[in-house]
Amino acid sequence: MENLNYKQENDCVGIITYHRAINYGAILQVYALQQKIKVLGKECHVIDYINDHIENQYRPKSIKEVRSFKQLGAYFLIYRNRNARYYKFLDFLNNFIELSVECRNSSDIAAIEARYTNFITGSDQVWNPKLNGEDMTYLLDFTKNNSKKNAYAASFGTESLPEKYVDKFSELLSGFNKILVREKQAVNIVNGITNKEAKVVLDPTLLLSQEEWNQIIPQNKRSRKYIFVYAFSGTKNIEKLAMKISEKYGYEILWLTYGYEQSSKIKYIKNAGPLEFLTLIKNAEFVITNSFHGTAFSINFNKQFYIEYLSDKYEVNSRLENIVDLFELDQNILNDKSVENPLNQIDYKRINKKLDLNRKESIALLYELIQKR
Secondary structure, eight states: OOOOOOOTTOSEEEEESOTTSSOHHHHHHHHHHHHHHHHTTOEEEEEEEOOHHHHHHHOOOOGGGOOSHHHHHHIIIIIHHHHHHHHHHHHHHHHHOOEEEEEOSHHHHHHTGGGOSEEEEOSBSTTOHHHHTSOGGGGTTTOOOGGGEEEEEEOOSSSSOOGGGHHHHHHHHTTOSEEEESSHHHHHHHHHHSSOOEEEOOOGGGTSOHHHHHTTSOOOOOSSOEEEEEOSSOOHHHHHHHHHHHHHHOOEEEEEOSSOOOOTTOEEEOSOOHHHHHHHHHTOSEEEEOOHHHHHHHHHTTOOEEEOOOOGGGOOHHHHHHHHHHTTOGGGBOOHHHHHSOOOOOOHHHHHHHHHHHHHHHHHHHHHHTSOO
16 A cells, blocks of 8 residues: 555544554454544554564565475475465555554654554554563554553453563553553553553454444355364364364364364365455354454354363463453353353344443444544
8 A cells, every 4th residue: 555645733543553463353453443443533544563573473484495394394384375374464454454654663653643643552462562572662652742642452461461561561551641451451450550540442343343344255155054263272172172063063164274284074274364264254154263353253243153262371361251251151161061062052132232332332432532632
């Protein structure tokens, strides 16, 4: 997308987040937030900030970098698909996201600060130092104008902030105008290190209705009904449940994965782009996931699904626990019992009522946040 032209002090909102991460939730949440802000009547750009720590994780790998037969095998089994996925994400970014000029550091963003009346950091785990290389740009350190500093659905990704970051986070967050977070655990952290009142709001992907998502989802459908599995480091319980449902109903198993897995009973999808991801969830008969955004989209598309918590070593279950609590989905947590007796039906009449209420409340708080000051 070509660089946009600006006027000084234009009434425009600037979002800073992990928009360049090759991650379905990361890119779809920023699309949703930008779309909702535009619907609310504000011009909005995603600050095209390039965090090298994140960038290096996802950059395409060239076959010219291969130095051994082992690396050659990895290239054809993993990196070739990863590269294809990378370019699909880039295509989505260029076609669906309105970007600012490219920024390489805080000074670059400070140079264009006057073009924006509000900055929003979020959503995603923008306050997880492990993910961004301890980059304080996501705490809006590039502006001294506190009235411009806001957060929407920002997440720490963990239950507590490591002690070594407390002083810096306290200093920067204390200067924020409004702080809206994604999980109640984040409220506890903010309240514990600042005198600010943080509030929980919905992840941006849930701000858009099914109908709004359908506007960009391709209409093609698979001829055979299927179970969709979207899981990181999936356990044997995930596979067992998928197999059990498949055998009972004759559904195909489609498993979206980043790595190399092999089972003759499963069709693995390794290079899907954001639109394909949305299509796979929307058209599934059943979803099994341990992903926050896999859960959020399953709820939004009214899917029957099971959630598995990740191992405690990943320290990211707070976001899943929060959405499970909000929508009272305890009966759909995957465990040994649910494998033996699957298909606990989710009451979407109740869920949709709660989703609609929380969506209205979150949109009202977002509208209040983006008003020009």
